[in-house]
Amino acid sequence: METHITKRALAAHLAGERRQGRTVGFVPTMGALHEGHVSLMRRARAENDVVVASIFVNPLQFGPTEDFTRYPRDLEGDAHRAAEAGVDLLFSPGVEEMYPAGTIATRVELGPIGETGEGRWRPGFFSGVATVCLKLFHVVPADRVYFGQKDAQQLAVIRRIVADLDIPVDVVGCPTVREPDGLALSSRNAYLDPQARRTASAFPRALFAARDAVAAGEGSAAGVRWVVEAHLEREPALRLQYVDVFDPVSFAPRERIEGRAILAGAAFVGGTRLIDNVEVASQIGSHVPEQKEMAAG
Ligand code: PAJ
Numbered sequence: 001m002e003t004h005i006t007k008r009a010l011a012a013h014l015a016g017e018r019r020q021g022r023t024v025g026f027v028p029t030m031g032a033l034h035e036g037h038v039s040l041m042r043r044a045r046a047e048n049d050v051v052v053a054s055i056f057v058n059p060l061q062f063g064p065t066e067d068f069t070r071y072p073r074d075l076e077g078d079a080h081r082a083a084e085a086g087v088d089l090l091f092s093p094g095v096e097e098m099y100p101a102g103t104i105a106t107r108v109e110l111g112p113i114g115e116t117g118e119g120r121w122r123p124g125f126f127s128g129v130a131t132v133c134l135k136l137f138h139v140v141p142a143d144r145v146y147f148g149q150k151d152a153q154q155l156a157v158i159r160r161i162v163a164d165l166d167i168p169v170d171v172v173g174c175p176t177v178r179e180p181d182g183l184a185l186s187s188r189n190a191y192l193d194p195q196a197r198r199t200a201s202a203f204p205r206a207l208f209a210a211r212d213a214v215a216a217g218e219g220s221a222a223g224v225r226w227v228v229e230a231h232l233e234r235e236p237a238l239r240l241q242y243v244d245v246f247d248p249v250s251f252a253p254r255e256r257i258e259g260r261a262i263l264a265g266a267a268f269v270g271g272t273r274l275i276d277n278v279e280v281a282s283q284i285g286s287h288v289p290e291q292k293e294m295a296a297g
Pocket of ligand 1 (some may be wrong): 028029030031035036037039040056058061129132133146147148149150151154174175176177178184185186187
């Protein structure tokens with residue numbers, strides 16, 4: 001595996017690969033790599049000649065009171081993990097390399113897709129994500145880019161900017177990798193002490209209970225929210241911030257569940273914010289297969 005820290009060196013290397021007609025798969029990350037990231041890299045490895053991963057903690061997507069400075073960073077461990085997962089080229093630029101002027105005057109502006117769900121609680125977050133991803137897609141011209149369903153709204157936003165801005169890349173959505181007790185793997189899980197870690201698993205359990213309720217006939221978002229809240233009453237150490245039902249493509253909130261929808265939310269355990277989602281499917285509406293889940297291995 002080769003590591004590049006400049007856009008120019010990476011672009012030069014990739015241009016050579018593409019001249020030889022080799023296909024490129026790209027996995028953007030913020031590092032502190034875990035099995036969720038690794039599953040994306042393995043998938044990219046299986047489907048492309050060349051695999052590129054990036055590690056960049058993007059200041060543009062953090063709010064002023066969020067954890068940009070303390071976000072876990074472990075470049076050495078990450079390089080090891082990425083190489084093992086079959087990554088050929090690792091791009092780990094510094095902030096000055098990605099934002100040489102210190103600030104940025106051009107940003108991707110999103111419509112409602114960036115303002116519902118997570119966007120309501122983290123203003124500017126999806127614009128920051130979309131802007132850095134657009135930059136990265138230019139630096140790494142790829143045939144396929146890989147994103148996790150763990151961040152279902154982010155995946156929907158990426159699909160939308162690729163369609164709206166004619167970015168010539170296929171977006172591949174990959175299943176959420178979970179711990180055996182259901183907790184979705186996340187770099188931020190490193191913030192949880194052992195007791196908080198145990199509490200955290202109540203969140204996915206509540207989402208799974210709601211998913212079961214939908215399969216059993218619950219058809220309203222209010223009913224689903226009630227199931228989640230009732231489940232979490234037993235866990236006073238976990239504070240639910242929101243949970244809602246969303247259209248899987250537009251991420252518009254839905255009051256009725258017909259066919260496929262995403263049940264997504266956020267919860268705090270102490271100061272740590274967890275986000276998670278599951279696909280729910282009612283018998284009413286289309287027969288699209290359920291979103292698959294994967295166990296960490
Ligand atoms: P990060 O949180 O590092 O996640 C990088 C990719 O890994 C995302 O596509 C995310 O959905 C996926 N991922 C994270 N946890 C996962 C899990 N448990 N199972 C499957 N996939 C998982 O998402 C970002 O970084 C940033 O916003 C980024 C897109 C890199 C832009 O800065």
